[in-house]
Amino acid sequence: MSEFFLSGWFLLALVGGVLVWGVVTFNRLVALRQRADEGWSGIDVQLKRRSNIIPNLIETVRGYMDHEKGILEKVTQMRARCVAAQGEAPAERVAAEREMSSALMQFFATAENYPDLKASSNFINLQDELSELENHIQMARRYYNGTVRDLNTSVQSFPGNLVATKFGFTTRQYYEIDDPASRDLPDVNFSGSGQAK
Numbered sequence: 001m002s003e004f005f006l007s008g009w010f011l012l013a014l015v016g017g018v019l020v021w022g023v024v025t026f027n028r029l030v031a032l033r034q035r036a037d038e039g040w041s042g043i044d045v046q047l048k049r050r051s052n053i054i055p056n057l058i059e060t061v062r063g064y065m066d067h068e069k070g071i072l073e074k075v076t077q078m079r080a081r082c083v084a085a086q087g088e089a090p091a092e093r094v095a096a097e098r099e100m101s102s103a104l105m106q107f108f109a110t111a112e113n114y115p116d117l118k119a120s121s122n123f124i125n126l127q128d129e130l131s132e133l134e135n136h137i138q139m140a141r142r143y144y145n146g147t148v149r150d151l152n153t154s155v156q157s158f159p160g161n162l163v164a165t166k167f168g169f170t171t172r173q174y175y176e177i178d179d180p181a182s183r184d185l186p187d188v189n190f191s192g193s194g195q196a197k
Contacts, residue, residue, distance in 0.1 A: 025154075025163040030093065032151040036172050039144030040090055043175060044138045047097055050130065054079045057126045064079050064117035073104075078103040092177055104130070119194075141175045148172040 020142060058072055078100040085096040108127070117123055152171040155164040163169075 006149075022163055025160050026167060029151075029154055029164055029167070029169045032147065032154055033148070033169065035147040036151050039140070039147040039163055042140040043137065044086070044093075046133055046140050047093070048086065050100075050133045050137070051082050052080055053126060053129055053133070057123075058137070060120065060126060061111065061114075061117055064114050064120070065111070068110055071107050075100075075103045077109050090175070091173055094173075095130045100178065145174050145176075148174055162166065 013192045054075060058076060062072065078096070082093075082100050083098045088096075110118055111123075148171075151169075154160045155169050155171050
């Protein structure tokens with residue numbers, strides 16, 4: 001009777017241990033998913049701030065860059081696409097924002113040809129604000145990608161993947177820049193000499 005009693009306790013302890021492990025793993029996955037959501041929210045806030053600055057930028061340069069309507073229209077269209085993508089899944093939002101970044105790079109490269117524009121305090125202030133926002137976006141992207149890495153590792157690793165599969169936890173996509181050339185912003189000097197650094 002004592003052997004039966006001990007094996008019963010052992011079996012009960014084993015089942016209890018598995019249940020505790022399952023609850024702890026589930027709670028860890030929930031926490032990681034929440035951190036990834038928080039990270040995406042941080043990116044979203046910075047991208048919205050950038051979209052809100054662009055109309056002011058376009059209005060500031062409109063008088064200076066009359067002959068560059070194509071690039072102004074492209075930036076305006078990309079902004080509209082980014083605003084429309086705000087309710088979309090992160091993958092669609094990231095694609096729209098990549099195109100916006102590319103359009104802004106072309107815009108600032110073109111703006112170098114306009115000395116009066118480069119001397120405009122409004123333009124310089126908006127450029128500085130956009131540069132600061134790009135830094136905030138980069139920091140938010142790093143945080144988000146770190147949380148996604150942790151979540152993806154937990155979802156894909158054994159034995160956590162058993163709980164992840166059972167309760168519908170999935171991996172997330174990293175927020176990456178596709179084009180290596182777009183990883184580095186052009187080093188542009190709008191004060192003084194009119195020459196790129």
